[in-house]
Amino acid sequence: MKVYCKACHTALTPDLRYLPYASLTNEEDDRPFLPQGYYWISDGKCFANTGGRVVIHIDDLINTMRHSDPERLQGCCGISGSYGPNRICIQQHEVASEYSDCWMPHAIIFEKNAIYTIDY
Structure with a gap:
Protein backbone atom coordinates (compact mmCIF):
# COMPACT_ATOMS: atom_id res chain seq x y z
CA MET A 1 0.00 0.00 0.00
CA LYS A 2 1.06 3.56 -0.63
CA VAL A 3 -0.36 6.74 0.99
CA TYR A 4 -1.07 9.95 -0.96
CA CYS A 5 -2.22 13.48 -0.10
CA LYS A 6 -5.85 13.75 -1.13
CA ALA A 7 -5.53 17.44 -2.07
CA CYS A 8 -2.49 17.30 -4.36
CA HIS A 9 -1.78 13.59 -4.93
CA THR A 10 1.76 13.79 -3.53
CA ALA A 11 3.09 10.40 -2.40
CA LEU A 12 3.56 10.41 1.38
CA THR A 13 5.04 6.92 1.82
CA PRO A 14 6.97 4.35 -0.15
CA ASP A 15 5.23 1.00 -0.71
CA LEU A 16 4.33 -0.45 2.69
CA ARG A 17 3.14 -3.87 3.84
CA TYR A 18 0.35 -4.44 6.35
CA LEU A 19 1.60 -5.52 9.78
CA PRO A 20 -0.26 -8.82 10.22
CA TYR A 21 -0.13 -9.20 14.01
CA ALA A 22 -0.85 -6.73 16.81
CA SER A 23 1.85 -8.50 18.82
CA LEU A 24 4.41 -6.94 16.45
CA THR A 25 3.51 -3.40 17.58
CA ASN A 26 5.53 -1.86 20.42
CA GLU A 27 3.95 0.39 23.04
CA GLU A 28 7.23 1.18 24.82
CA ASP A 29 7.95 4.86 25.44
CA ASP A 30 10.49 6.52 23.14
CA ARG A 31 10.54 3.54 20.73
CA PRO A 32 9.02 3.00 17.26
CA PHE A 33 5.44 1.73 17.49
CA LEU A 34 5.89 -0.54 14.47
CA PRO A 35 8.74 -1.74 12.26
CA GLN A 36 9.85 0.35 9.32
CA GLY A 37 8.27 -0.68 6.01
CA TYR A 38 4.87 -1.56 7.51
CA TYR A 39 1.57 0.16 8.20
CA TRP A 40 -1.11 -0.48 10.80
CA ILE A 41 -4.72 0.63 11.11
CA CYS A 76 8.80 17.56 26.02
CA CYS A 77 11.64 15.88 24.13
CA GLY A 78 9.82 15.52 20.82
CA ILE A 79 6.36 16.23 19.42
CA SER A 80 3.34 15.01 21.36
CA GLY A 81 0.81 15.10 18.52
CA SER A 82 -1.75 16.56 20.91
CA TYR A 83 -2.25 19.94 19.20
CA GLY A 84 -3.60 19.07 15.77
CA PRO A 85 -1.92 17.86 12.60
CA ASN A 86 1.76 18.77 12.70
CA ARG A 87 3.00 17.34 9.38
CA ILE A 88 2.22 18.91 6.02
CA CYS A 89 2.92 17.68 2.51
CA ILE A 90 5.30 19.61 0.26
CA GLN A 91 2.30 21.51 -1.12
CA GLN A 92 1.37 22.71 2.42
CA HIS A 93 -1.66 20.45 3.08
CA GLU A 94 -2.12 19.11 6.62
CA VAL A 95 -1.81 15.33 6.31
CA ALA A 96 -0.65 13.73 9.56
CA SER A 97 0.49 13.99 13.15
CA GLU A 98 3.92 13.00 14.35
CA TYR A 99 4.03 11.36 17.77
CA SER A 100 7.67 11.44 18.87
CA ASP A 101 7.75 12.57 22.49
CA CYS A 102 9.74 10.68 25.12
CA TRP A 103 6.66 9.51 27.05
CA MET A 104 5.02 7.63 24.16
CA PRO A 105 5.72 5.21 21.33
CA HIS A 106 6.81 6.96 18.13
CA ALA A 107 4.65 6.95 14.99
CA ILE A 108 3.07 8.99 12.23
CA ILE A 109 -0.73 8.89 12.16
CA PHE A 110 -2.48 10.21 9.08
CA GLU A 111 -5.58 12.38 9.13
CA LYS A 112 -8.45 10.27 7.87
CA ASN A 113 -9.87 12.77 5.37
CA ALA A 114 -6.52 14.15 4.17
CA ILE A 115 -5.20 11.03 2.44
CA TYR A 116 -6.05 8.18 0.14
CA THR A 117 -4.30 4.86 -0.30
CA ILE A 118 -3.55 2.60 -3.24
CA ASP A 119 -2.92 -1.08 -2.67
CA TYR A 120 -0.25 -2.75 -4.78
Whole structure:
Protein backbone atom coordinates (compact mmCIF):
# COMPACT_ATOMS: atom_id res chain seq x y z
CA MET A 1 0.00 0.00 0.00
CA LYS A 2 1.06 3.56 -0.63
CA VAL A 3 -0.36 6.74 0.99
CA TYR A 4 -1.07 9.95 -0.96
CA CYS A 5 -2.22 13.48 -0.10
CA LYS A 6 -5.85 13.75 -1.13
CA ALA A 7 -5.53 17.44 -2.07
CA CYS A 8 -2.49 17.30 -4.36
CA HIS A 9 -1.78 13.59 -4.93
CA THR A 10 1.76 13.79 -3.53
CA ALA A 11 3.09 10.40 -2.40
CA LEU A 12 3.56 10.41 1.38
CA THR A 13 5.04 6.92 1.82
CA PRO A 14 6.97 4.35 -0.15
CA ASP A 15 5.23 1.00 -0.71
CA LEU A 16 4.33 -0.45 2.69
CA ARG A 17 3.14 -3.87 3.84
CA TYR A 18 0.35 -4.44 6.35
CA LEU A 19 1.60 -5.52 9.78
CA PRO A 20 -0.26 -8.82 10.22
CA TYR A 21 -0.13 -9.20 14.01
CA ALA A 22 -0.85 -6.73 16.81
CA SER A 23 1.85 -8.50 18.82
CA LEU A 24 4.41 -6.94 16.45
CA THR A 25 3.51 -3.40 17.58
CA ASN A 26 5.53 -1.86 20.42
CA GLU A 27 3.95 0.39 23.04
CA GLU A 28 7.23 1.18 24.82
CA ASP A 29 7.95 4.86 25.44
CA ASP A 30 10.49 6.52 23.14
CA ARG A 31 10.54 3.54 20.73
CA PRO A 32 9.02 3.00 17.26
CA PHE A 33 5.44 1.73 17.49
CA LEU A 34 5.89 -0.54 14.47
CA PRO A 35 8.74 -1.74 12.26
CA GLN A 36 9.85 0.35 9.32
CA GLY A 37 8.27 -0.68 6.01
CA TYR A 38 4.87 -1.56 7.51
CA TYR A 39 1.57 0.16 8.20
CA TRP A 40 -1.11 -0.48 10.80
CA ILE A 41 -4.72 0.63 11.11
CA SER A 42 -5.09 2.17 14.56
CA ASP A 43 -7.58 0.62 16.94
CA GLY A 44 -7.41 3.77 19.10
CA LYS A 45 -6.00 1.92 22.13
CA CYS A 46 -2.40 3.12 22.10
CA PHE A 47 -3.04 6.53 20.54
CA ALA A 48 -6.38 7.88 21.81
CA ASN A 49 -8.98 9.08 19.29
CA THR A 50 -7.13 7.66 16.28
CA GLY A 51 -9.23 4.58 15.56
CA GLY A 52 -9.39 3.68 11.87
CA ARG A 53 -6.42 5.84 10.87
CA VAL A 54 -3.30 4.68 9.04
CA VAL A 55 -0.20 4.47 11.26
CA ILE A 56 3.37 4.24 9.93
CA HIS A 57 6.97 4.32 11.16
CA ILE A 58 8.32 7.89 11.30
CA ASP A 59 11.11 7.05 8.84
CA ASP A 60 8.57 5.91 6.23
CA LEU A 61 7.09 9.41 5.85
CA ILE A 62 8.23 11.18 2.66
CA ASN A 63 7.54 14.49 0.89
CA THR A 64 6.48 16.24 4.09
CA MET A 65 7.74 18.79 6.56
CA ARG A 66 6.78 19.94 10.01
CA HIS A 67 3.94 22.44 10.34
CA SER A 68 4.93 26.12 10.43
CA ASP A 69 2.70 26.78 13.46
CA PRO A 70 4.89 26.24 16.57
CA GLU A 71 1.77 25.48 18.64
CA ARG A 72 1.40 22.23 16.67
CA LEU A 73 4.94 21.14 17.54
CA GLN A 74 4.72 21.14 21.32
CA GLY A 75 6.18 18.37 23.43
CA CYS A 76 8.80 17.56 26.02
CA CYS A 77 11.64 15.88 24.13
CA GLY A 78 9.82 15.52 20.82
CA ILE A 79 6.36 16.23 19.42
CA SER A 80 3.34 15.01 21.36
CA GLY A 81 0.81 15.10 18.52
CA SER A 82 -1.75 16.56 20.91
CA TYR A 83 -2.25 19.94 19.20
CA GLY A 84 -3.60 19.07 15.77
CA PRO A 85 -1.92 17.86 12.60
CA ASN A 86 1.76 18.77 12.70
CA ARG A 87 3.00 17.34 9.38
CA ILE A 88 2.22 18.91 6.02
CA CYS A 89 2.92 17.68 2.51
CA ILE A 90 5.30 19.61 0.26
CA GLN A 91 2.30 21.51 -1.12
CA GLN A 92 1.37 22.71 2.42
CA HIS A 93 -1.66 20.45 3.08
CA GLU A 94 -2.12 19.11 6.62
CA VAL A 95 -1.81 15.33 6.31
CA ALA A 96 -0.65 13.73 9.56
CA SER A 97 0.49 13.99 13.15
CA GLU A 98 3.92 13.00 14.35
CA TYR A 99 4.03 11.36 17.77
CA SER A 100 7.67 11.44 18.87
CA ASP A 101 7.75 12.57 22.49
CA CYS A 102 9.74 10.68 25.12
CA TRP A 103 6.66 9.51 27.05
CA MET A 104 5.02 7.63 24.16
CA PRO A 105 5.72 5.21 21.33
CA HIS A 106 6.81 6.96 18.13
CA ALA A 107 4.65 6.95 14.99
CA ILE A 108 3.07 8.99 12.23
CA ILE A 109 -0.73 8.89 12.16
CA PHE A 110 -2.48 10.21 9.08
CA GLU A 111 -5.58 12.38 9.13
CA LYS A 112 -8.45 10.27 7.87
CA ASN A 113 -9.87 12.77 5.37
CA ALA A 114 -6.52 14.15 4.17
CA ILE A 115 -5.20 11.03 2.44
CA TYR A 116 -6.05 8.18 0.14
CA THR A 117 -4.30 4.86 -0.30
CA ILE A 118 -3.55 2.60 -3.24
CA ASP A 119 -2.92 -1.08 -2.67
CA TYR A 120 -0.25 -2.75 -4.78
